[in-house]
Amino acid sequence: METAASVNDVPIRLTYERWFHITENHNDLAGYYFELLETIEKPDLIVRGNKGTLKVSSDLTKLPITHVRADYDKEADVLYLSFRKPQNA
Numbered sequence: 045m046e047t048a049a050s051v052n053d054v055p056i057r058l059t060y061e062r063w064f065h066i067t068e069n070h071n072d073l074a075g076y077y078f079e080l081l082e083t084i085e086k087p088d089l090i091v092r093g094n095k096g097t098l099k100v101s102s103d104l105t106k107l108p109i110t111h112v113r114a115d116y117d118k119e120a121d122v123l124y125l126s127f128r129k130p131q132n133a
Contacts, residue, residue, distance in 0.1 A: 046081055
């Protein structure tokens, strides 16, 4: 299990059990564990969400997806991840 410090210096743990859950539905991300942690620590974009959440985003051109968005709910201590694949022309 690895931990990334969020932009608010909150430790975000990405357990192997959670990583398995993510890659079950997004198997193209399987080799990008550390790149995802880097997105949490050093996002390209930060936006305030509802109820004090922060939405961080990175354009990850080296990944098989083009966009990762992480929403951290401080009250629930939960990190929600959203992934977007490149669109076909």
